[in-house]
Amino acid sequence: MATLPDLTTRLCRISQEHFIDPFSRIEWPESLERNQWFMSPELISLHGTEHFDALDEEQQKILSFFELTNFFSINIHGERLLIEGLAKRLYRKHTEVVSPYLHHFLDEENKHMFYFGRFCNQYAGKVYADKKLAVERDYADGEEEFLFFARAMLFEEMVDVYNRRMAKDQQLVPISREINWLHHFEEARHLVFGRRIVEELFETHADNWPSDIRQRIGDELMGFLDGTWKEFFNPEVYKDADLPDAYALRREVLANQAVEARRKTLSTRCGRTLYKLGLLTQESIQ
Numbered sequence: 037m038a039t040l041p042d043l044t045t046r047l048c049r050i051s052q053e054h055f056i057d058p059f060s061r062i063e064w065p066e067s068l069e070r071n072q073w074f075m076s077p078e079l080i081s082l083h084g085t086e087h088f089d090a091l092d093e094e095q096q097k098i099l100s101f102f103e104l105t106n107f108f109s110i111n112i113h114g115e116r117l118l119i120e121g122l123a124k125r126l127y128r129k130h131t132e133v134v135s136p137y138l139h140h141f142l143d144e145e146n147k148h149m150f151y152f153g154r155f156c157n158q159y160a161g162k163v164y165a166d167k168k169l170a171v172e173r174d175y176a177d178g179e180e181e182f183l184f185f186a187r188a189m190l191f192e193e194m195v196d197v198y199n200r201r202m203a204k205d206q207q208l209v210p211i212s213r214e215i216n217w218l219h220h221f222e223e224a225r226h227l228v229f230g231r232r233i234v235e236e237l238f239e240t241h242a243d244n245w246p247s248d249i250r251q252r253i254g255d256e257l258m259g260f261l262d263g264t265w266k267e268f269f270n271p272e273v274y275k276d277a278d279l280p281d282a283y284a285l286r287r288e289v290l291a292n293q294a295v296e297a298r299r300k301t302l303s304t305r306c307g308r309t310l311y312k313l314g315l316l317t318q319e320s321i322q
């Protein structure tokens with residue numbers, strides 16, 4: 037396995053060679069007809085429930101527009117926190133070796149926010165609000181650092197599942213495919229980096245973390261995965277798509293067995309690195 041400095045050099049080179057200018061790369065239609073598929077039907081939060089089946093195709097497509105806007109809004113808020121945290125870590129003692137790559141990471145996330153933000157504002161007239169709350173607490177040595185990169189990795193693993201699926205879905209409106217493809221293309225490097233730095237930080241600090249601290253870290257990351265998953269079930273989306281009883285609908289759909297099965301599959305997939313490190317177990321996603 038390459039050392040972290042070698043990986044940093046390689047990723048910097050690829051970022052330079054594949055530098056993407058999102059300003060000229062994407063074609064932005066003046067406006068978009070909403071009676072088209074924007075998000076792949078099987079990724080829509082209601083999919084697999086009787087509520088989705090009860091909608092006609094036009095209603096499903098309109099819902100897919102607001103679901104994609106919500107997905108892009110989730111990305112914007114996740115990336116905003118990521119940029120904040122990455123900027124703080126530039127040239128810090130423990131992460132000095134990766135600073136050259138953090139510059140690319142920051143640059144790329146900023147560009148992602150540009151195209152996600154433009155889509156939301158130009159076509160939906162808004163970005164859905166962020167509902168996450170940050171809780172201040174004390175950390176063991178290395179814990180905060182580890183949690184920052186582990187959360188970033190989980191977030192990027194999760195959105196990449198959606199990006200990859202939509203990048204190749206030919207029924208989607210071209211701008212959705214293009215943005216999902218562009219994002220996946222750069223996220224592939226972030227994921228390689230993310231998994232590696234999480235492993236590296238674990239090796240550095242985990243011996244000093246007693247079992248209760250490890251348990252706390254595992255629980256917090258599982259809570260983060262769950263919280264991110266729930267953001268995909270946004271009552272504001274249901275209201276915008278003219279679905280009745282948006283809050284009751286959210287509660288009902290989150291308890292649906294097919295939806296719950298999707299959550300477990302996704303969590304298992306996104307948590308691979310953490311399973312390897314023994315921080316998550318199959319039981320923790322139940």
Ligand SMILES: [Fe+2]
Pocket residue numbers: 115144145148219223
């Ligand atoms: Fe991104």
Ligand SMILES: [Fe+2]
Pocket residue numbers: 145192222223226
């Ligand atoms: Fe990223």
